[in-house]
Amino acid sequence: MKNKKNKFKENILKKEKQIGIWSCLTNNTVAEIISVTGFDWSVIDMEHSPNDIQEVLTQLQVMEGYNTEPVVRVPWNEPVTVKRILDMGAQTILYPFVQNKDEAKAAVEATRYPPKGVRGVMSAARMNRYGHVENYYTVAEQEICVLIQCETKEAIKNIPDIAKVEGIDGIFIGPSDLSSSIGKIGQFEDKEVQDLIYEGLELCKKSGKPAGILTGKKDYAKKYIKDGYTFVAVNSDTNLFARGAENLLKEFK
Template sequence: MTEQSSDRDFRTRFKNGDALGTWISIGHPMIAEAAARAGFDFVLVDTEHSEISLETVAELTRAAAASPDDLAVIVRPAWNDPVRIKRILDIGVDGIMVPMIDTPDAAEELVRATRYPPDGDRGVASGRAAGYGQNFVEYVKSEHRSLITIAQIETPTGVDNAREIADTDGIDALFVGPADLSASLGVFAEWDAPELNDAIDSVLTDGATAGIPVGTLTVREADVADRVEQGFDFLIAGKDMTTLIEQGERIRDTYEQSDAGRS
């Protein structure tokens, strides 16, 4: 399978709600390789709340491309900033997920940051995304449109505008940021709060009406089935640091129980 056909295949599966990702905040290529070997369809590389640099994003992207199984890379920038966005996209990632998209205007600004003129404001360059110039013309004319563009819904304003955001041409998916949304609703980390679940249901309905998938993050394996039952189309399941810490705690508990049994 060629790289271009692989990209199209992932985009199709993603837009059909048939993709499972995992969250990366550790900037080492082995984490991407491990995600591929575990069978994930994509990784979400977080540069909003981590120390991951642009150079590290490039190394993670190369590791994903070289992995034994197809692994797509979606990156979250720190903000809806066209300068940050174009530098990430020039690396040749598969998509971008932008936080705090609250209005249709913000959604349109996001899409314009991913598109070349006359449809957008992205500066033209012959970086890795364009094969370092080998498929420069084709990429600028059409191939850049295969990028997946995800708008994060994280505030009451975003919830209220979710239908219009979802209807924005070029927005491929919505993503409910559970921590920020719960905080903005005044019920931080109260995952069963009616206010939070009503807001989630509203976004799910708006996404379905607009015909685009809606996803969320579930940090722990035990919550995956509940999120699927709730109606989310795709999940980013597990976070590298949380998985390492909690698995380490389980190993430590097992050791201490075994050691206590010997005493």
Template sequence: MDELHDTVGTWTSLSDPAVGEIAGGADFDFVVVDTEHTPLGLETVADCLRAVEAGGADTLVRVPWNDPVRIKRLLDLGPDGLLVPMVDTAEAARDAVAAARYPPEGERGIAAARAADYGRNFEAYVREEHRDCSVIVQIESEVGVENAANIAAVDGIDGLFVGPADLSAALGVFAEWTNAEFLAAIDSVLAAGDEAGVPVGTLGTTPDQIRALGSLGFDYMVAGADFTHLVEGQKRALDAASDVL
């Protein structure tokens, strides 16, 4: 991915590639395809990436865990960026970067997969172009907040991402977006990113949450998710019908 600053993305977790196609064509800068909390298999992820790309947006894949095998298999599908959950330490951040980079910088296994245009761009991709895949790590715990400066300083980390649900739960203030302790934790992560020159983003699933979190000084936002769009849209339609029946 190119620069994350001042970009807006959206979140997809449903398995129909049409969802990714709709999101990719909706003027978002990027679309996250989630594999941490979804049943999506590799074949489905590949189709979702194709669908998002057809709409013109960049693609981010969230991996289930900071595991080199899972990361390797998803990166072979050719996303523009990688989102790694629950990164609490600089060591874990270095592990994520190593899993995303070929030797000698990392430990990613080499294959002529979709990311290398099925071998047609194999040597150039291995030599240089694999570095174009952004590595973004999620800060979602008290330990992660405490270590945010060290995490942001790791060479190869292109962005931090505050997971608001997990972080607020870890602090014992789940979904209390105006709680002082939660806001202080966000300020700490934002300061760490600013010091390292690394952009910091977050996710808001509803308009109110997007506005509340987005006003705190984040550099980029993930605005909404496919399932919340469905739920909220259905509610609005039902309310409208109830008004006239």
């Protein structure tokens, strides 16, 4: 049996537009609906949602038969959780709050077997189809996609150095924490925040790395795609449900 191809990684490296969604509702049915709908990718969020290891596993299993790439955002840049997530079969990892090249290097090393990294070796698990994938340990990294989030002004400035780290496949600009880092928390449309978002995009372009971003505003999402962001999450399941329910109720009260 051959290792599973990571079409999302293949597509972003070719700078092909990938439309995604953020999933925080910790629910298998939601994961299935997202996949059936046909999003290119969906973040299973462990940083700002109650997803635990078992819940991530079942969402990965639900999404298996579809073309939507599950992107697992781990809670922090540390190897223990990453090791478990990879062994469960995830191929794309999103690391929050990466500030510099050393932290980016650590993120990559957590996904690589020695001598390239520190990933522990499990003989038979979901990642190698319980021992059926040929030469898994030598081919695994070809399909593993490492994405890092730049979420502060400092991190944005460090993109050229971060991008030089071998194994970094894409750079995600985090608008919420970015606004917070400059004392403008929640002021997403503020000019200084938007300038940093576009500075990050331009630095990614110059470095040859695909750039990603999340926004719940359709006009901004379309503009980001037009201006060169490669992988864009255009909303979250939580926001879709909350605002959808709110707007529906307004029609009747």
